[in-house]
Amino acid sequence: MGYRARINYTAEQRSEMWERWKSGDSLNEIGRAFDRSSSSIFGLLSLTGGIKPAPRKRARLALSLSDREEISRGLVAMQSLRQIATTLKRSPSTISREIKRNGGYNAYRATHADKAAWKRAHRPKVCKLVAHPALSRLVETKLTLTWSPEQIAGWLKRTYPGAEHLHVSHETIYRSLFIQARGALKKALLQHLRRPRSIRRSRHHTQKTDNHGRITDTVSISERPASVEDRAVPGHWEGDLISGSNNSHIATLVERHSRYVMLVKLKGKDTESVINALVKHAHKLPTELYKSLSWDRGKEMADHQRFTLATDIDVYFCDPQSPWQRGSNENTNGLLRQYFPKGTDLSVHSQARLNAVARRLNERPRKTLEFETPAERFNACVALTG
Numbered sequence: 001m002g003y004r005a006r007i008n009y010t011a012e013q014r015s016e017m018w019e020r021w022k023s024g025d026s027l028n029e030i031g032r033a034f035d036r037s038s039s040s041i042f043g044l045l046s047l048t049g050g051i052k053p054a055p056r057k058r059a060r061l062a063l064s065l066s067d068r069e070e071i072s073r074g075l076v077a078m079q080s081l082r083q084i085a086t087t088l089k090r091s092p093s094t095i096s097r098e099i100k101r102n103g104g105y106n107a108y109r110a111t112h113a114d115k116a117a118w119k120r121a122h123r124p125k126v127c128k129l130v131a132h133p134a135l136s137r138l139v140e141t142k143l144t145l146t147w148s149p150e151q152i153a154g155w156l157k158r159t160y161p162g163a164e165h166l167h168v169s170h171e172t173i174y175r176s177l178f179i180q181a182r183g184a185l186k187k188a189l190l191q192h193l194r195r196p197r198s199i200r201r202s203r204h205h206t207q208k209t210d211n212h213g214r215i216t217d218t219v220s221i222s223e224r225p226a227s228v229e230d231r232a233v234p235g236h237w238e239g240d241l242i243s244g245s246n247n248s249h250i251a252t253l254v255e256r257h258s259r260y261v262m263l264v265k266l267k268g269k270d271t272e273s274v275i276n277a278l279v280k281h282a283h284k285l286p287t288e289l290y291k292s293l294s295w296d297r298g299k300e301m302a303d304h305q306r307f308t309l310a311t312d313i314d315v316y317f318c319d320p321q322s323p324w325q326r327g328s329n330e331n332t333n334g335l336l337r338q339y340f341p342k343g344t345d346l347s348v349h350s351q352a353r354l355n356a357v358a359r360r361l362n363e364r365p366r367k368t369l370e371f372e373t374p375a376e377r378f379n380a381c382v383a384l385t386g
Contacts, residue, residue, distance in 0.1 A: 007034070007036065009034075009044070013034065014044070016033075017030055017034070017041065017044065017045070018045075018052040020033065021045060021050070021052075022052065026038075027039075027041045027042050027045075042199070045199060046198065046199050048178075048179055049175070049177075049178025049179045049180070049199050049200055050178060050197075050199030050200035051174075051175055051178055051179060051200050056122070058118075058121075059121070062117070062121070063090075063094075063098060063114075063117070064114075065110065065111070065114045067088055067090075068098070068110035068111075068113050068114050069110040070084070070087060070088055071084055071088070071095060071098060071099065071108065071110065072108060072109065072110040074087065075099070075105055075108055081095050081096055081099075098113065101116075102116060102117075127172070127175075127176055127183075127184045128168055128172060129168065129172065129173075129176050129184035129185060130183055130184045132165050132166070134166070135156075135165065135166050135168060136184060136185065138152075138156065138166065139152055139168065139173055139185065140185065140186075140189060142155070143173075143185075143189045143192045143193075144189070144192055145192075145360070145364070146192050146194075146338055146339075146360065146364075147364050147365075148170070148193070148194060148364075149170035149171075149173035149174050149177075149193075150170040150367055151364055151365045151366065151367070151371070152168075152170070152173060153167075153168060153169055153170040153173065154365055154367055154370075154371035155365040155371055156168065157371070158365070158370075158371045173185070174200060177189060177190055177193070178190075178199060178200045192338075194334065194335060194337075194338055215297055215299065215301060215302050215304065215317065216302075217305060218297070218304070218315075218317040219314070219315065219316050219317065220316065220317060220319070221294055221316045221317060221318050221319065221325050222319075223316065224236075224292065224294065224316045228256065228292060231256045231257050232257070233257065233291075234255065234257040234258060234288075234289060234378075234381040235255070235257070235288060235289045235290055235291040235292070235381075236255070236256045236257070236291055236292045236293075236294070237253050237254065237255050237256065237290065237292065237293045237294070238253070238254045238256060238293075238294045238295075238326040238327075238328050238329035239251060239252065239253045239254075239278075239293050239294070239295050239326075239329060240252055240295065240296060240298075240326065240329050240330070240333060241266070241269065241274075241298065241300060242333050242336055242337075242340060242346070243269070243346070244340065244342070244343065244344050244345055244346035244347070245343055245344060245345045245346075246345050246347060247268065247269065248345050248346035248347040249266045249268070249269045249346060250263055250264065250265065250266060250336075250340065250346050250349070250354065251263070251264035251266055251274065251277060251278060251281075252264075252329060252332055252333055252336065253281075253293075253329075254328045254329045254332045255289075255374075255378060256328055257377070257381065258369070258374050258377035258378040258381060259328055259332075259366055259368065259369065259374040259377070260362055260374040260375065260377070260378035261332055261358045261361045261362055261374065262281065262358055263336075263354035263355070263357060263358045264277050264278065264281045264351075264354070265277070265349070265350070265351045265354055269300050270300070271299065271300050271301065271302040271303040272303065274300040274301065275301075275303045275304075275306055275307050278293075278307055279306075279307055279310045279311055282307075282310075282311045282313060283311070286382070286385050287312065288385040289381060289382065289385060290311070290313055291313065291314070292313060292314040292315070292316060293307075293313055293314070293315050293316070294315075294316045294317075294318065294325070294326055294329075295315060295316075295317060295318070295326075296317070296318045296323070296326065297317055297318065297320060301315065301317075304317075332361065335361060336357070336361075339357045339360075340357075359375075361374070362374045362375040362378070363375055
């Protein structure tokens with residue numbers, strides 16, 4: 001295979017790469033567009049952690065290339081510094097410094113001087129997390145608890161309302177993680193993010209495509225009362241299974257009003273095992289806080305009528321391939337993959353371990369709850385029913 005010359009990408013080509021990356025194109029897709037390998041594209045995008053750098057602008061009072069060309073012509077014509085300064089309407093001291101820092105009278109070249117000035121001017125602003133070590137420590141602590149940057153930012157504002165030096169945006173946290181040149185947060189903290197990657201990229205949303213089969217005598221989610229839809233009333237839950245290797249499964253339940261999470265250990269995915277576990281778990285809660293359950297059309301809920309008879313809890317079923325109808329539960333299942341990665345055996349985890357993981361999620365502040373925690377919101381509901 002012949003040698004392929006290295007490409008010096010133009011500003012327009014780089015801009016196109018970033019636009020493709022932002023829109024969700026893969027490294028392979030971008031590489032094919034430029035007839036280059038994905039590793040070549042990765043090398044370029046990874047310099048800033050997959051985050052498009054802000055466009056640079058020349059300062060309003062800085063010397064331009066045309067100014068420097070005028071200085072060069074003046075030097076060739078043996079003009080004095082004052083004459084050159086008058087032509088450019090600049091201070092003689094400005095012209096003197098420009099010449100001295102770029103080779104002197106005999107070696108000054110306009111193009112070289114302009115490139116050197118552009119390079120010297122690249123002095124990034126000190127990151128807030130570097131300037132405030134106490135803030136950086138707080139962020140690191142919460143990241144190790146698998147809080148998201150958005151949760152951390154919201155919690156800081158809520159916990160320290162009058163302390164601006166302890167406030168930071170979630171975008172600053174992300175940039176400090178992915179752009180290591182900032183020197184603010186250790187790269188090892190990336191592993192605590194919901195989706196640990198070496199560079200940042202657009203989110204991709206997938207939906208289930210496997211055939212769950214048909215269940216009889218179902219009540220559609222469209223018949224769910226309006227009070228359930230607007231999340232104003234507690235006690236309505238969304239449920240699903242997450243699966244692992246060796247035919248292992250965990251039932252996940254999320255309360256719509258508070259986003260409170262419960263996890264249930266299962267012996268198997270068959271409907272008898274699932275219904276027995278859900279019935280047993282339902283009896284742990286006051287009836288006022290468990291009124292309905294929304295599920296997808298997985299065959300594990302084929303015996304849903306037995307569940308309703310045993311618990312007096314109504315079951316509603318989503319439309320086929322419509323995971324957004326159980327949005328809270330789908331989001332929670334994504335979070336749980338930090339603790340239970342795909343392809344691992346879920347049967348090794350005890351109910352006590354599941355309870356501990358659920359507690360972790362329930363003690364994380366949520367933007368949708370104005371950065372209260374699900375535990376705080378759910379406990380308030382428990383107090384009202386007590």
